[in-house]
Amino acid sequence: MLAICIQLFIAGFSSFLVVGLTSLYDPQSVDGSNIEVAVSGDVEQELLEASTEVQGVSVQRIATRDDALELFDNGDVDAVISTSSIPAGGASKVQVEAAVPAEDLRTTLIVVTIRELLTELERLERVDRVDYLEQAPVEVPQDVGSSSYFGFTYTILLPLLLFLPAFISGSIVVDSLTEEIEQGTLELLRVSPVSLVDIVDGKAVGMIAIAPIQAGVWMLLLRFNGTSIQNMWLILLFVTAITTLTVVVGTTLGVVTGQRRQAQLLYSLLAVLLFGSTLVLPEHPASTVALLAVDSATIVTLGHVVAFTALAIGLYLLVRQYVSHLDAESL
Amino acid sequence: MRPRKLLRIARWEVTKNAGGVDRQTVVIALVALALFTLVVPFVMSGETGLDEGLYRVSVDEDSQFSAVVESESAFAVRDGDVKAVESGDVELYIEPGLITFANTTKGVAAYEQLQSSVDRYNNRELRQEVNQTAAFPVSVVLDYREQGGLGESLRIADSEDEESESSAETGDDSDGGETERSGESGATDGTDGDSSGESDGSPTLDSDGSGSNGGGIGGFGASFNEESVSGSPSDIDPPFPFQSLVLAFLVVIPLNFLIQAYGSTILSERTNRRGELLLVSPVSRFDIIGGKTLPYFLGGMVLESVIVAGLFLAIHGRPGGFISILAVTPLVLLFLSATFLGAMFARSFKELTFVTVTITVTLTSYAFVPAIFTDVGAVALISPLTLLVRELQTETIAISEFVFSTTPPLLCSGVFFGLGAGLYREEDMFDQRSLRGRVLDALVGPIPATGGTGWITGRLDSILPVNITPLRRYIAVGGLTVGLIPFVFVVQLLAIALLFALGEISIILILIVVAVVEELAKSLHIYAGYTHGLFASGRRTALFLGVASGVGFFIAEKVALLAQLVGLPELAVADAGLQGGIIPGPAGLTALLFLFAPLLLHVVTAAISAVGARRGKREYTLAVGLAMLVHLGYNLTVVSTLV
Numbered sequence A: 001m002l003a004i005c006i007q008l009f010i011a012g013f014s015s016f017l018v019v020g021l022t023s024l025y026d027p028q029s030v031d032g033s034n035i036e037v038a039v040s041g042d043v044e045q046e047l048l049e050a051s052t053e054v055q056g057v058s059v060q061r062i063a064t065r066d067d068a069l070e071l072f073d074n075g076d077v078d079a080v081i082s083t084s085s086i087p088a089g090g091a092s093k094v095q096v097e098a099a100v101p102a103e104d105l106r107t108t109l110i111v112v113t114i115r116e117l118l119t120e121l122e123r124l125e126r127v128d129r130v131d132y133l134e135q136a137p138v139e140v141p142q143d144v145g146s147s148s149y150f151g152f153t154y155t156i157l158l159p160l161l162l163f164l165p166a167f168i169s170g171s172i173v174v175d176s177l178t179e180e181i182e183q184g185t186l187e188l189l190r191v192s193p194v195s196l197v198d199i200v201d202g203k204a205v206g207m208i209a210i211a212p213i214q215a216g217v218w219m220l221l222l223r224f225n226g227t228s229i230q231n232m233w234l235i236l237l238f239v240t241a242i243t244t245l246t247v248v249v250g251t252t253l254g255v256v257t258g259q260r261r262q263a264q265l266l267y268s269l270l271a272v273l274l275f276g277s278t279l280v281l282p283e284h285p286a287s288t289v290a291l292l293a294v295d296s297a298t299i300v301t302l303g304h305v306v307a308f309t310a311l312a313i314g315l316y317l318l319v320r321q322y323v324s325h326l327d328a329e330s331l
Numbered sequence B: 001m002r003p004r005k006l007l008r009i010a011r012w013e014v015t016k017n018a019g020g021v022d023r024q025t026v027v028i029a030l031v032a033l034a035l036f037t038l039v040v041p042f043v044m045s046g047e048t049g050l051d052e053g054l055y056r057v058s059v060d061e062d063s064q065f066s067a068v069v070e071s072e073s074a075f076a077v078r079d080g081d082v083k084a085v086e087s088g089d090v091e092l093y094i095e096p097g098l099i100t101f102a103n104t105t106k107g108v109a110a111y112e113q114l115q116s117s118v119d120r121y122n123n124r125e126l127r128q129e130v131n132q133t134a135a136f137p138v139s140v141v142l143d144y145r146e147q148g149g150l151g152e153s154l155r156i157a158d159s160e161d162e163e164s165e166s167s168a169e170t171g172d173d174s175d176g177g178e179t180e181r182s183g184e185s186g187a188t189d190g191t192d193g194d195s196s197g198e199s200d201g202s203p204t205l206d207s208d209g210s211g212s213n214g215g216g217i218g219g220f221g222a223s224f225n226e227e228s229v230s231g232s233p234s235d236i237d238p239p240f241p242f243q244s245l246v247l248a249f250l251v252v253i254p255l256n257f258l259i260q261a262y263g264s265t266i267l268s269e270r271t272n273r274r275g276e277l278l279l280v281s282p283v284s285r286f287d288i289i290g291g292k293t294l295p296y297f298l299g300g301m302v303l304e305s306v307i308v309a310g311l312f313l314a315i316h317g318r319p320g321g322f323i324s325i326l327a328v329t330p331l332v333l334l335f336l337s338a339t340f341l342g343a344m345f346a347r348s349f350k351e352l353t354f355v356t357v358t359i360t361v362t363l364t365s366y367a368f369v370p371a372i373f374t375d376v377g378a379v380a381l382i383s384p385l386t387l388l389v390r391e392l393q394t395e396t397i398a399i400s401e402f403v404f405s406t407t408p409p410l411l412c413s414g415v416f417f418g419l420g421a422g423l424y425r426e427e428d429m430f431d432q433r434s435l436r437g438r439v440l441d442a443l444v445g446p447i448p449a450t451g452g453t454g455w456i457t458g459r460l461d462s463i464l465p466v467n468i469t470p471l472r473r474y475i476a477v478g479g480l481t482v483g484l485i486p487f488v489f490v491v492q493l494l495a496i497a498l499l500f501a502l503g504e505i506s507i508i509l510i511l512i513v514v515a516v517v518e519e520l521a522k523s524l525h526i527y528a529g530y531t532h533g534l535f536a537s538g539r540r541t542a543l544f545l546g547v548a549s550g551v552g553f554f555i556a557e558k559v560a561l562l563a564q565l566v567g568l569p570e571l572a573v574a575d576a577g578l579q580g581g582i583i584p585g586p587a588g589l590t591a592l593l594f595l596f597a598p599l600l601l602h603v604v605t606a607a608i609s610a611v612g613a614r615r616g617k618r619e620y621t622l623a624v625g626l627a628m629l630v631h632l633g634y635n636l637t638v639v640s641t642l643v
Helices: A002-025 A044-053 A065-073 A107-128 A149-183 A185-191 A196-224 A232-257 A260-280 A285-293 A299-325 B003-015 B023-044 B066-071 B082-086 B105-127 B158-168 B242-273 B276-280 B285-316 B322-345 B349-375 B378-382 B385-392 B399-423 B435-444 B455-463 B469-502 B504-531 B539-559 B562-566 B572-579 B587-615 B617-642
Strands: A035-041 A057-061 A079-088 A091-101 B055-059 B075-077 B092-095 B098-101 B138-145 B229-231
Touching: A035 A044, A035 A065, A035 A107, A044 A057, A044 A079, A044 A107, A057 A107, A065 A079, A065 A091, A079 A107, A091 A107, A107 B138, A149 A185, A149 A196, A149 A232, A149 A260, A149 A285, A149 B105, A149 B242, A149 B349, A196 A232, A196 A299, A232 A260, A232 A285, A232 A299, A260 B242, A285 A299, B003 B285, B055 B066, B055 B105, B066 B075, B066 B105, B075 B105, B082 B092, B082 B098, B092 B105, B098 B105, B242 B285, B242 B322, B242 B349, B242 B385, B276 B285, B285 B322, B285 B385, B285 B399, B322 B349, B322 B385, B322 B399, B322 B435, B349 B469, B378 B385, B378 B399, B378 B469, B385 B399, B399 B435, B399 B469, B435 B504, B469 B504, B469 B539, B504 B539, B504 B587, B504 B617, B539 B587, B587 B617
Parallel strands: A035 A057, A035 A079, A091 B138, B055 B075, B055 B092
Antiparallel strands: A079 A091, B092 B098, B138 B229
């Protein structure tokens, strides 16, 4: 029960964190308001042209920079851009000074918008100078719409939500095994007609089962939220395999060390390490999940699922074997 | 507390440590750590390629985009034509002059990815150009300026400081004037006007400054080294806190390992009555607690110092970070103390895991969420990590900022240790009470039973003309309220950090949090005292207890006004949260409002709760609820007249 409590707690927190992160990741999605920019200087014509290409920004022409800054100080405009053409190496270069509010929650949004505006300006300027370039830059395709969360949702959010339960399951197995050993309650279980393998099995299977259930709930919630997730069953299988692996690690450490502190310490280190070392694989498990979910799976992806499943089953059987040879008295 | 005994216990903790970590484990752990450090650079460089092959694209060889598509790992090149798009086998079909994308979110996302990869591709190619002026015709200097005329009325104490601190930074602020940055403004990025044309590669990781992918740690080193943002427009990094994020994880994550070990060692004293041996030996419990904590504290500090020094070495190429290490100290203490208290509450390791996870999550967000806003505002200073970030950015840190940022966690850890120590007694340690019961036990610890002379009152009696021994319990209750203040503050600060971004509604939400937390802090120990039968059940006693608690709270709150004097006056929300409403008005009125109204409020609400606590659980709950409502009503009135 407590296990579920912990998981829910973490899940709640992580989703909270994720919402925070996404809003920071793409500040424009939070605030759809218009950014007022005051423009001064000699390249303003081009800047005005650029501003028509960028959404959510309106540009005012102001005669001098000082006037513009005054407006800025009064809070009438959100940013000031002053431009000047300066000679540089035989040609001219546009020098832009942009002032944005120092401490304001909208700063990020403003800076992003300014960047967009200036990038557009840069593009226009490049077009003018294309003759001096050896290779013309590739044209940027027209805007069609926005779905900026897409990559984030599938490559970070989804794997995070799916793998956290797996990690915690292993940790709880460590706890429940070492606790029985340390407190001596294993004795009590042993006098009942169950073998050590049964006990370990019981604890492991319970924890292996709980992670895919949570993963499934998350995926259903995401679906409900309009994020389509393909190959749910394959993903569940994959999560189960990963959970089995963490539980195997947890069980082994629990039985071998018999002490919570060491087992937990090693477990967290090993789990992090194993997860890190999956970078060596042709495909990171997180990408496997992402590719499955967006239905871009290749043969490599499926291979990963199969390999992880096989590995999980194999290792679990191995641990079972090991436990069955253990003398329960020695624990 | 005797240092020699304390040190001996510390030595035992390191060497023997009641079933400590054996050599084998240490070796495995070290190997794992070593391997881990090998992996970290991979992760940091952001080349994890999590989105590898996410979008399937079919591209015509002749199209100008074919090179772009091939250079981008997120695209998997497939065969197919328009039909393949329709049947959902590929997301994009690119032929010369025409791009077809699937009419799904994935198709649009793939299209967007194409746009951003074209940008990246162009920038990469253009850097190879001979004529850099034509390649990067626009050079930008981004200047973070303070905007005048905003919330002028809400600033109270900072006008003098501003003048004295603003000259800290060099640079050619040609038109500084009133908009010059003040030392406490949180305007982190400098404004030195030297435009370097394009970003000259930073010595550490990844210098292309794009960092727009999911992993996006890109530009990590760059944003520390180049104070001002200058270069091509695409080099502008919005003040997005990835660096704070990475830092928070670097600094906070080791602490989580630490508290796991620490929590285990404390709890293992309590299981199987193991700790009894130490308890019956002739050392005080403070020696035991101190001795058990010392190795972990030192270990944690060494670890953090190494991390901080490493960071400074990696980013600035020279050792440094003294202030940062000092700033991290309260965090380490806070983690340890919270774990200590948690381990005193938990009954089993499973409960301990729950407690540890709660601590991890809460404290990580405490350290981390405000640090996200490092570039945004004074809110950032709530977290000591901000000091670290700022020192890394070679900014000056005012003493007052340091104090503001580190004092609450420091005091809070003191409270936690104190409450935990109250439970470190034979009758509490080995008893299987529920978490709730233990919380009440912990709170009752410092309240003396009737009769007898205590340590403090005993001394005071000899100094003061009046005999105050009969008042001991009231003093203790008031004192305990005072002791709980840091905790109240940390919770309120956290609430501010979490909620302030929500806009208008955040003030009300924060006021609710304030009312709830303050009323609980004033009354919970009184209730605990009643459940333990410490107080006589008369109404007079209850009223006196309430008054004592209210007065204690009032005094502490006024002392704690340092928070308002330093960091947060610029934030209306913070005003609402921390001051309980103070109006800058005519002197007499201000004094009256400053002193009398809050005092009255605290006394009245505490008395309401105390009277309820006298009767039992249900009555207490009702009374506290009522007190919270009164408190909230008062705060709302004050804030609405103020704003």
